[in-house]
Amino acid sequence: DANLRKLCKSLAPTSVRVLFNPLFSQNSKGQTTKKAGNTKMDCNTHDMTVKLWEQFYEFIKYVGWQLSIDFTNIHRTPTNEWDSANAQAFLDYAQKNEIPIPDFQFGNEPNSYASNYGLDTQSPSQTVIDLQNYHTLLSHYPPYKYSTVVGPETTRPTSSTKYFNDFLASGGCNVVDEISFHQYYRNNDRDHPTYHDFLNVSIMDLLVDQFTMARKLMAGNNCNKAIRLGESSSVSGGLDNVADRFVAGFLWLDKLGQCALHAITRVYRFNVWGGSYSLLNRTFLPNPDYYLTLLYKRLVEGYTFNASSNAPYIRAYANCAKPQGYKLGALVVYMVNVKDEPVTINLPQFSGQAVDVYWFTSGGEDVLSLAIRLNDVLMDSSGKNDISFTPKSIQDSIEMPALSYGFIVIPEANVEKCRDQPPTTTPRSRALVTKHYEFSRSTGAALEM
Template sequence: MGGFRCRRCFMIFFLFFGKCQLDTISVTFDANSIRSTTSSQFVGVTLDSGLIRHKWENFDLRSLKVLTLAKGLSPYTNTYLRIGGTFADFCTFTPSALKNDTEQYRKASAFHDLFYEMTRSKPKNQTEFYMSARIWDEIHKFIQEAKFDLIFDLNVLMRTEANEWNSTNAIQLLKYTQRKGYRMAGWELGNEPNSFHHLNSSINVTAESLGQAYYRLSQILADFPTIRGRILTGPSTTQLNKKPTIRYFTSFLETKGGETVTSPNFHQYYVNGRTATVGDFTNSEILDSFEDELKTGNMIVALTGNERKLWLGETSSAYGGGAEGLSDAFVAAFMWLDKLGVSAKNNVDVVMRQSLYGGKYALLDAKTTNPNPDYWLTVLYRRLVGNKVLTTSSSRSPDVRFYTHCSAEGYLPGSVTLYGMNLRSVGVNVTFPQLDGQLKIYLLTAPNQDLKSRFVDLNGVTLEMTSDTSLPQMIPISGTNPVYMPPFSYVFILADEKTYSKACIHSWYNLS
């Protein structure tokens, strides 16, 4: 504890005496108008369907520790949990735990059988597996206790001999869900269908075929009004930076089934997890590449009508399961926080973080389920940042970037929260001309300036669970303009009660 106190004193020293740094960045925002509005459940999380196959690994749905960490993500509203991913298209529901009792489902889908026969030699055990009713029960008990809202990804590779989606198993799952009285937030059908050729060159689900499947699913869900959920999301393509993917995304949304989708979505990752470097995570050019994808997605969605809003259905730093020692370390925060800021200002409704558990990019450690640094960032974001976005401008530097929102609902109407980062290897002063008086500062840095650290310091104190049933206090430091930001740091700032946004206060009262 003595070391923690020492680092905290050192941080206070920086905040008040680091202002002799020469370089000063000015950050301003438009307090009079709302730029965009996200869902109040803007930040969601995912779990891979493959965890069901592997009996959840070290992720115990009944663990008090896991439940405490899950609840920490939902301070005001429930958090969306999507269970899906590559293994969703290998998953068959069965009311029995015994495979021999479910041969009827395999026989109902000759194409499905053929697909699995051709992929049995594929890596990662990409073969069929079964989700029993007991596991479905456990999932629903967990989401109720954890304050999650479930979106489930159904198997689109259940096919008929005519290569159409076979809905038999989906109906079986819906009937069971209705009988048990479970509620759903929404549904998805298939994972990255434009990229099935990576699994096997013989598999092809066209955008038109996927549209037919979604239309069939929308008709089925209409027969289950008590459980269907309001969300139908898709087509869940890979990222929108290549022409074939853009064509697939567009063609799907133009189909009759595509029109039934409430939340058009795609997946996005910045870099290859096998080749990523520390420098990639703080490279402003790599971070900037993401915004073009959002502009493309928003343009396509706008052209297809229905006043829908774009989702990031699955996203993190590095594809291929993440970059070991980086995607789960302090340095990952820069990609994650910037992605939240860029998404919010570009009118994305929901961002689904891959993942809560599983892979090298998870919020929780694979062996211990201890929080990785991005978990604490996500908790702070959910506590402090509201869903109304203000236009923000900063002077001169792409390496010091900030975003402004109306504060979360736990704060005074009209208050604002700013968040941002210093990607430089030297400290900078950041001044906020519109903010008067005392600022509540949540400054996050790497312990011992180690960007690969699996821990994060908040105002000089390392964030760790105090017990399996409680999170630590996350206490801000009071400061004034300018705010000193050390090298490679990020920050959340709440303005003094005397500073407020006209647009935020009007928005708050309109919603009341």
């Protein structure tokens, strides 16, 4: 599909996570330990054939995405060791065909194997041993022996806290290059979420609490590794007619801001297509989060700065602006306004300077619309035309619409850290700096502080 290729290519550079789950391999001779009484396991899915992989990889090469391969430790030998036969078969093929793989993940929520697959959960110490064997396996493949290895890919640091801590206490920090876990704000089965959760700053703060908990556990185990989100979205299991609508962008942009602020190296959005929280719909056309993601990638790069607000319903973050779109020294502020009132934004450090604003609002009657507007102009969702984002230039008061999210770029900010950053600085190499920017706002239309 030409439109699909174009839409995915626009997101490059990026990395795509490919999960190899040998539990669902019909031809494998390894063993699994099935937990009696659980009916969630479905072994009727199909193997990834060589032909199917070749088609997939040709697509990945065309759109310019990198691969991040994730093997799980679900499949066990009769002596309860990780059965690496599937991994070896793939690595043999990948090495022979000179497939670059800079990044390997290991695990897929190992603390939840019982609830997800009906299997006995492997202990954290056993997962550490499995990762040691994983490194040994990769060392036999020259193209991949120095690739990054991340894990343990547990669920968010709440119910998984004990598993996560025991993994670190068992030496887990020494067998991974980065610590990774999955993050969803709500669970569809347990929390019964609604669209109101996407506008709730207390829900947004759950991510902050989870980062704080992860750092605390890591510090307690002398682990000074970087953190990434190996899988992440809004609601685990999805939320039909909500998680793919305009309202989803509030949690998504706030998550990107919090990840930048907490020096999270990578955020793997689940998922590109399929399910009820994807960037593209089932016919491969853009959902609202696609436009938000694409504009974020076009504007945001480099150093992260602290930004403060004087109202809880406004969330503000700041980074250097991408030099491909603006000159070095430019600053980009991105914000969400979860209140049903417009606000006036004041930038006291840059008073009198012209700014470019990019405000996203619902393209329909409410926040549950599948359509999205940029600066009051409806975005083209046909997928046939190149997507462009035209800013609105403002030099006086900046008004942020009610129930909106978006970006303010200050082209002449001349921020030293942004002026001196190399043009190739990528979003995942952000460093925290101490510069603090304050943004004030007032409720109501066109009010001044």
